[in-house]
Amino acid sequence: MTDPQVALFMLGIFIFIILLGFPIAFTLMAMGVGFGYFAYFDPHRMWRAYDRAVENGADWWEQTSLWVGGFFNNQIFDLFVNQTFSVMANDVLTAVPLFLFMGYIVERANIVDRLFTTLSIVARRVPGSMAVAALITCALFATATGIVGAVVTLMGLLAFPAMLKARYDTSFASGIICAGGTLGILIPPSIMLIVYAAASGVSIVKLYAGALLPGFLLAGLYLVYVIGRAWLQPSVAPKTVIEDDEKMSAWRITLLLLTSFFPLAFLILAVLGAILAGWATPSEAASFGALGGLFLAAIYRALTWQRLRESVYLTVRTTAMVCWLFVGSWTFSSVFSYLGGEQIISEFVSTLDISPLTFLLIAQLIIFLLGWPLEWSEIIIIFVPIFLPLLDQFGIDPLFFGILVALNLQTSFLTPPMAMSAYYLKGIAPPHVRLTQIFKGCFPFLGMVFIAMAIMYIFPEIVFWLPDKIYGR
Template identity: 70%
Template sequence: MTDPQVAVMMLAMFILVILLGFPICFTLMGMGVLFGVYAFYDPSYMSSILDPGVVGRLSFLITSKTYEVMSSDVLTAIPLFLFMGYVVERANIVARLFYSIQVAARSMPGSMAVAALATCALFATATGIIGAVVTLMGLLAFPAMLKAKYDTSFAAGVICAGGCLGILIPPSIMLIVYAAASGVSIVQLYAGAIFPGFLLAGMYMIYVVTRAWLNPKLAPRLSDEEVEGVDKKQILWLMLTSFVPLALLILSVLGAILFGWASPSEAAAAGALGGLVLAFAYRALTWERLRESVYLTVRTSAMVCWMFVGSWLFSSVFSVLGGDKLIQEFVIGLDLSPIFFLIIAQIIIFLLGWPLEWSEIIIIFVPIFLPLVHYFEIDPLFFGILVALNLQTSFLTPPMAMSAYYLKGVAPPHVELVHIFKGVMPYLALVLICMVLLYVFPGIALWLPNTVYSTGGG
């Protein structure tokens, strides 16, 4: 068996082991070490695989990759953005926001669903953690919609789809990881993701309003009793005290990054401080909540960083065995056009999204595609935005739709998974339509970075 064939077997074994339920981080590191022993073993001058030469080269690879990940300036922004999101989540700011938008949009068909989507979009920009957004909105908005006699599947689809927007809308953690893996500027990635992100959120809202208008039974309007005593002045005050502060915080952070006033890490630090100030202003900054936010930030950051270490070790050994070259030669031998390569790559990523999380896809599989992206003369920034859009589907596609399982975990007992799966299907179609629009009109993603930075990507 040749080295490239061993690399392909390594990849297949990884997917199989993950499907069996083993922890991803330790699986990556374990397989990297196991196959690394084989990759670095040279029988011409080593009498044993336990020879110090094998151990030394493998140890150097592990330590160098660990240091490379832990010292990355790009990844420094992850714990800071996470902390900002967790502080906002635990300060009850999202509850105020949802109620304010709901009352302000009360005359619109499906107003509670629109408010839930708008809250998800804004909260997604503050945290970027799909599980946190879906769980919180599942506890906050989902019961409120069911109480208002919304159709169960309709309401579930809104929460699941809206909660996934954090993958795409900046400051997305996924885009930070893609930037670290690909070398593309995170600032330009953020600029490129703004229009596609809000285009998708806008398509969701148009769909919700249209469905509610055509079939009012799906989303009954708010009764007079539910909005009794709330006049225009009160609505304005609610928006000024809930929507405006959070929106200003997020726009300040993104604006500082996009206009070059601060690096992503510096802007994230300012955002974390701003989150603390908001929590203090709302009188929600308690020691218990602060301790929980710090704990969750440390836990999630450690998971992401060590997964990065394991993934890079795995990818390095895979590359040493020649697996990436084998795949590249195979694809190049197919003599595809750039558009067909893009389509095939996105189909593969779509399928990988069923058994794998976005982090493994970005760190392990995207680097395999990147040399091909350059070969087919495709902008890696555009490719990254397409991947971020595509990964929405991995959280929405049954039977492995993680957003559905997040919602099921906090939903009332009578809500079945089949109801949630039924609700997410229209949004899956909308994601695919949005991807087609991006294929046909790449300027949706490239116009802003091209205009502001005079270049489209890496």
């Protein structure tokens, strides 16, 4: 087999192994080191050391030691150590544990229940008021945490039973929780965009600026669908009757907003504004956000030693997963590239003679399909870098491609049979709620994602306008 054929065989074996359920980070590292040893192996170096030992009259033990030392004298081990150090010293990735800690602290600060109650009261005259409140709460909480499972689970325990009690359609309520919980991987400050920036070399501040309007566009489409369906089909979202509605004065509503909505919104806007305005790097802004999360938890009297310890533990665990995925991915991709894998893929795509639109459709279709068995972190770290070298051939901006991928990855949480948001919700839903009902509720929101992607392609200025306005081309 030639080296490029070995590279493709390596990629095929990797996909087969992860479909069997093996841990992806350690599979990447093992295959990178294993195939890397083959790629960098120089038998002459090993035997030269052994022959010199024989010529010098060394004893059997010294000869064996030199032979074994020559066996392990392979560049792949140096590459693996260097890749590990590079990942751990990456300034962009420093923001990941800080944003995660901010999210876990906010999750445990008892903010979400106050927020949902307040927004339900504020939106009480809007069709589907409880659904609107749940969607806005999901969007705000998902933006603050960036952790899909945490948002869907917490909102499934808080808002989902309330909507079912108000006789909302089960599928309609399920779709709102599942779709709203995924918005955090798109709307800044998004951890997914930080990971994409580290993998692609695109400026994280430009990614944040570029993702802001598409994020609002998708959230707006969700709201239009929810309000429109509640208005056209009142049976799916009956009007909520709030006790003492006449006593809800403007002052009381303002007080509720001041004590629930504005603190979290201010924290998010302060972090994002500091990054976009250039007042702080993402890592510095993330540290401010983590401190702000601690302050909010203390204000709401939810800052206990147990919750702090849980937040630190979950932060360390998730950060370790992301970092080891990077180590494995960069080792794997370095060996794959050294063997000529990237070159053969690039030559194959060049021979297809396709347009930029066709390339984008193929790339997004592959990412859409990968979203069934894989998490977004694995797709961004492992598979997206395969497409990045091809962007220049088709004149596609990596910034635009990254935001399009972030939109596309919303579908990985909503598309059966591996819709993780649906499984998160099913895990904490009442027994009578069937998984098929949750899947049914997700389909309209999938349609909204595809509409948002089409709008973004037709009007790319949705992505470029804000970065150009703030930073220039």
